[in-house]
Amino acid sequence: MLLSFEGLDFCGKSTQIRLLESWMNSRGDGRAVLCVREPGGTHISERVRDVLLDPRHEEMSEVAELFLFSAARAQLVRQLIIPALQHGENVVCDRYHDSTTAYQGYGRGIDIETITRINQLATAGVMPDATVYLDITPKESYRRRALRLNLGTADAPEARSPEDDRMEQSGIAFYARVREGYLAIARAEPERFHVIDGTQTVESIAEEIRAVVSALNLRIEKAGKNT
Ligand code: TYD
Numbered sequence: 001m002l003l004s005f006e007g008l009d010f011c012g013k014s015t016q017i018r019l020l021e022s023w024m025n026s027r028g029d030g031r032a033v034l035c036v037r038e039p040g041g042t043h044i045s046e047r048v049r050d051v052l053l054d055p056r057h058e059e060m061s062e063v064a065e066l067f068l069f070s071a072a073r074a075q076l077v078r079q080l081i082i083p084a085l086q087h088g089e090n091v092v093c094d095r096y097h098d099s100t101t102a103y104q105g106y107g108r109g110i111d112i113e114t115i116t117r118i119n120q121l122a123t124a125g126v127m128p129d130a131t132v133y134l135d136i137t138p139k140e141s142y143r144r145r146a147l148r149l150n151l152g153t154a155d156a157p158e159a160r161s162p163e164d165d166r167m168e169q170s171g172i173a174f175y176a177r178v179r180e181g182y183l184a185i186a187r188a189e190p191e192r193f194h195v196i197d198g199t200q201t202v203e204s205i206a207e208e209i210r211a212v213v214s215a216l217n218l219r220i221e222k223a224g225k226n227t
Helices: 013-026 043-053 062-086 097-107 112-123 138-148 172-188 202-225
Strands: 002-007 033-037 090-094 130-135 193-197
Touching: 002 013, 002 097, 013 033, 013 090, 013 130, 013 202, 033 062, 043 062, 062 090, 062 097, 062 112, 097 112, 097 172, 130 172, 130 202, 138 172, 172 193, 193 202
Parallel strands: 002 090, 002 130, 033 090, 130 193
Antiparallel strands: none
């Protein structure tokens, strides 16, 4: 199965992916779990990541950004994800095509039809069986960022830090559009796209995610028996 995780920066994805990975490994179903992050995961995709996130690249055009995220994904899908799925492994992606729809489509304003076609090409049509979206507001994202970076700037949430990557310099209005994008995907694809309140405790979120994965497992097993 292919699972993807989505959400605004600082939504808590990495913690939850770590917890899910160890839970999946402890179930002992004999299936390896491959966890990959986007952009990245292969030598080429990690190099593209460096170009994308380098804060010095302020001049990057929105279309170049779209193609670079998609290039990183195209390589990852063909080099790692498809072979892993063919071997019966479970694949967990820290971000996938929905990030492009939300960030480059809704956030940057590139038209969604174009994004959908490019997503289709980049992923070779390999779509997640389920997606976990950890929902936090842009305000919460900025609050966590300030805590993490020790900015102590509740009253100046957009204060820049030298540790910000290029995407993180985009401003709170950008993140509001990205969140709207995610919520629009949730309305369009409620079966696949699971919205989980990212302000709950780590353990409650982990429990909800395990329920999503268990239900998906059952569905896949059933479908296997009926064919
Ligand atoms: P990263 O440091 O991996 O952030 P996070 O831990 O939040 O995933 O940086 C990835 C950044 O790239 C993040 O701001 C989201 C953005 N992004 C896009 O804009 N489009 C995409 O297609 C992907 C995969 C990521």
